[in-house]
Amino acid sequence: MPNWSNWSGRQKATPEALHFARSEADAQALVAKAAQLGRKVRVAGSGHSHAPLVPGEGVIVDTTGLAGLVGSNREARRARVWAGTKIYALGRPLHDAGLALQNQGDIDRQAIGGACATGTHGTGTRLQSLSAAVTGARIVLASGDIVECNAETESQLWQAARLNLGALGIVTQLELQVREAYRLQEQGWTTGFEELLPQLTELTPATRHFEFFWYPQNDSAVIKTIEETSAEPVYPLGEEGGRTGWSYEVLPNHRPHLHTEMEYSVPAERGADCLSEIRRLVQTQFPTVRWPVEYRTVAADDVWLSSAYQRDTVTLSVHQDIGEDETSYFRACEEVFLAFDGRPHWGKVNYLDGDALAAMHQRWQDWWAVRDQLDADGVFLNAYLQRIRPG
Ligand SMILES: Cc1cc2nc3c(=O)[nH]c(=O)nc-3n(C[C@H](O)[C@H](O)[C@H](O)COP(=O)(O)OP(=O)(O)OC[C@H]3O[C@@H](n4cnc5c(N)ncnc54)[C@H](O)[C@@H]3O)c2cc1C
Incomplete structure (x- = not known):
């Protein structure tokens, strides 16, 4: 069986299969095949989380091959990116389009999809996390369908997807609020x-x-x-x-x-x-x-x-x-x-149970309701997420 491990080597997994999605069709087919075989799916970015978010026993889908800038709109200060793009690989193409991320964290080795999925942030009293910059997402759901969500279309899903813990599906593209290069x-x-x-x-x-x-x-x-x-x-x-x-x-x-x-x-x-x-x-x-x-x-x-x-x-x-x-x-x-x-921080160590997390997150039930409606069988849940799941 293949081995997967995170950046520090502290989180390890030996899933039944480890796949590298290189296109959206590939991601879609991987989800369909996992469903056919009754396997759970976890999605990986760069594996820089200290929390046990990625490990799973079924299929791990590495998304870092889904990379690059899809397009940008300088006037609207928006950019659409493939979710597996490493943050360092976004800098130059955004710059060439006259744009830049509003803020970044301590390092730029993460995939943008992984960073947003856990609320990754930099520092600045007036600057929000990367998740807050997510204005839209394109997701392969457990059903195999692809859905686009933003503040106008599928707005509840968009709210949940901005910080999604890899539990909603495979995010293939993100639309981000960016700013002029600086x-x-x-x-x-x-x-x-x-x-x-x-x-x-x-x-x-x-x-x-x-x-x-x-x-x-x-x-x-x-x-x-x-x-x-x-x-x-x-x-x-x-x-x-x-x-x-x-x-x-x-x-x-x-x-x-x-x-x-x-x-x-x-x-x-x-x-x-x-x-x-x-x-x-x-x-x-x-x-x-x-x-x-x-x-x-x-x-x-x-x-x-x-x-x-x-x-x-x-x-x-x-x-x-x-x-x-x-x-x-x-x-x-x-x-x-x-x-x-x-x-x-969702990507780092904590020892809390689901009740404690529910007590500190006002929208906890809303987030799980959106998630569970799309994936009643828990295809995109691993042992950690099952442990903190309500009820
Ligand atoms: C050296 C180091 C420095 C760090 N610095 C900072 C910092 O400055 N600020 C900060 O806030 N955090 C920081 N972190 C934490 C890190 O940014 C987060 O853990 C982030 O989630 C890691 O991104 P990743 O691409 O490695 O994602 P992974 O760790 O691979 O995955 C994280 C989550 O995202 C999900 N996921 C990944 N890609 C997708 C996708 N395409 N679709 C759906 N779900 C997906 C996974 O399932 C998982 O739940 C740091 C971590 C390290 C090791």
Whole structure:
């Protein structure tokens, strides 16, 4: 049987079949064949999720062959993309069309369909997640039918599809709200955490993108700010300190060290207090943890399962080496995050059951109702999704 594993190697599967969909017709035929054989289907992007979203025992369909820009409309600031396109491969064609994504996360290795399926985000108090930019989707359903959805047509399905956990079907194309191409300038500096804390409320919204990593070993904060600029790009990027270039060149970073990660979004106004509590926890109970804690912001949206649903958030991420057992550290952090009304990132580690998730997501029942109506037999559900499914 074939092997599938995620980026960190922590999530593994040996499905009965692993297929690489290279066209929409291929995706459609794979779903039809799975139905004929009574197999479950899970969809994979780049496998960068730490959560057990992709593993399944039936068929795993890798969508990264469904790649490229389908088309764009500069005036409407819209782009239609194949869902398997790696985010890094979108930068240049969008740029050539005079367009760019409104924001990006820390890395650009994910497939755009996988990133949107879990609410992937960057940082910026006025910037929403990638899921919030989804204005339309084209999906191969469990029935084998292809459906187009957006705010006007099949609007309930569109709402559910913006952040879909791979549970609605194979998303073949996405339509995204984009913006005109723009240049960014990055700056960075390091300071003591105690010095940063009183300035945080002022610093966080002062630039388009603000984030920092708090390092437990020396109690320092490594800060990064990124602002729009009309300055010309300087290549090679970063040779003279902070990078200056087009958005798709400046926003992504390299994350070469394999790790596992938990991230929670807390109400923006509670972010600093929550981080202070995590810092106290690390300093008093987990003094050997070397991995930093990341602090970012995401603007409120109306995406049903979004961790920023109807509230501005601060996101806090804790990491651990894949060679270490993260369980006691992450469980202790999760208790803190929950005390601060946190909601977990769908692509990262959490230990919540369906009741806990239902209590923090107002549109939980709506999302499942749309999903279950399209796929009553649970073709697109794996063990994890079955475990959190209502009732
Ligand atoms: C090093 C690293 C850095 C990261 N940085 C960030 C960050 O800055 N911000 C952030 O928010 N997150 C970040 N993440 C998390 C990551 O963005 C999410 O887990 C994202 O979902 C991964 O995308 P993927 O293409 O790898 O999807 P996968 O992990 O392969 O799949 C994720 C989900 O999407 C579904 N899916 C994928 N493609 C399709 C499709 N075509 N149709 C239907 N369903 C589909 C899958 O079934 C699954 O449920 C990071 C992860 C890593 C490992």
